[in-house]
Amino acid sequence: MHVTLHHYPASLFSEKIRVLLGHLGLAWRSVEIPSIMPRPLLMPLSGGYRRTPVLQIGANVYCDTAVIARGLVRHARNESLFAPGFAAHRVAEWADSQLFRVTVALNFAPEAIGPMMSQLEPAEIEAFGKDRAALAAGGSMQTISPTAAAACLDHYLTELERSLGEPFLFGEKPSIADFSLYHCLWFLENNPVNAPRLAPFAATRAWMERMAAFGHGSVEVSDGEAALADAKREKPALPKLEAQLPPGLSLGDPAKVTPIDYGCVPVSGALVACSADEVIVEREAPEVGRVMTHFPRAGFEVAAADGSAR
Numbered sequence: 001m002h003v004t005l006h007h008y009p010a011s012l013f014s015e016k017i018r019v020l021l022g023h024l025g026l027a028w029r030s031v032e033i034p035s036i037m038p039r040p041l042l043m044p045l046s047g048g049y050r051r052t053p054v055l056q057i058g059a060n061v062y063c064d065t066a067v068i069a070r071g072l073v074r075h076a077r078n079e080s081l082f083a084p085g086f087a088a089h090r091v092a093e094w095a096d097s098q099l100f101r102v103t104v105a106l107n108f109a110p111e112a113i114g115p116m117m118s119q120l121e122p123a124e125i126e127a128f129g130k131d132r133a134a135l136a137a138g139g140s141m142q143t144i145s146p147t148a149a150a151a152c153l154d155h156y157l158t159e160l161e162r163s164l165g166e167p168f169l170f171g172e173k174p175s176i177a178d179f180s181l182y183h184c185l186w187f188l189e190n191n192p193v194n195a196p197r198l199a200p201f202a203a204t205r206a207w208m209e210r211m212a213a214f215g216h217g218s219v220e221v222s223d224g225e226a227a228l229a230d231a232k233r234e235k236p237a238l239p240k241l242e243a244q245l246p247p248g249l250s251l252g253d254p255a256k257v258t259p260i261d262y263g264c265v266p267v268s269g270a271l272v273a274c275s276a277d278e279v280i281v282e283r284e285a286p287e288v289g290r291v292m293t294h295f296p297r298a299g300f301e302v303a304a305a306d307g308s309a310r
């Protein structure tokens with residue numbers, strides 16, 4: 001059974017998972033997807049979920065890095081990543097939402113966007129703008145101005161710098177919080193206009209180097225066709241979750257799962273498991289056969305779908 005990451009190099013949430021794969025010492029297959037829709041070889045696996053990255057372990061598909069991390073920890077049998085518990089999870093959530101907004105505001109500011117887009121043709125830049133407008137449509141993510149974002153970043157980095165006493169945020173070993181914080185700062189560091197914002201923070205930069213040293217694990221380049229064939233060959237495995245069903249839904253019911261912040265495309269299937277942390281729907285499509293698609297419970301709406309859901 002293969003571990004396959006569907007991602008693209010510049011994606012910061014993908015970097016969170018690439019470094020996590022390195023830390024867990026996993027061998028994985030890399031499928032590079034386009035940075036904008038359409039993604040015809042990924043949709044049969046994700047059921048329509050359109051954000052990046054998506055992780056596939058055989059016929060189990062994980063959407064959103066919060067549940068990708070859960071899937072990988074389960075696969076690697078290494079629970080230490082979640083050991084610090086509540087506080088680490090809340091820092092991770094803050095980084096993946098608030099700090100992410102701050103980094104997007106800074107890297108997409110007029111003076112910073114040029115270097116990021118310098119490889120693209122004008123038509124590609126226009127297509128990118130349209131795609132990201134569609135991503136935001138109907139969602140709840142608030143944007144902030146680059147000036148407000150710069151003030152937030154400076155405040156966060158000053159606090160971080162003062163509190164970084166141990167090798168990682170919560171002690172000797174990295175926790176999920178380290179990976180969520182890291183990918184946001186990695187995104188800024190990769191933009192020549194914003195990288196100097198990190199320069200005054202020596203302890204933070206040393207911590208970033210410790211994170212980068214995990215590398216990306218053992219990577220084999222693969223493609224979308226191979227990923228579809230792998231899903232078709234494998235049978236999905238249902239993990240044991242402590243049941244906490246959404247009101248009005250029973251196991252086996254047709255359900256749809258939709259992100260609430262952006263990229264609000266519903267994925268439909270039969271509800272096969274739901275805990276306080278994770279929800280899983282089973283779907284079938286000709287290209288992949290029967291697959292189970294996993295989502296985090298927080299940040300997603302789970303609702304009844306009509307009987308036509310597959």
Ligand SMILES: N[C@@H](CCC(=O)N[C@@H](CS)C(=O)NCC(=O)O)C(=O)O
Pocket residue numbers: 010011012013014035036037050051052053063064065066096135263
């Ligand atoms: N909460 C999601 C956020 C993922 C996210 O925003 N990814 C960005 C790329 S770094 C994205 O989907 N951009 C639009 C796209 O790639 O279609 C997660 O943790 O996976």
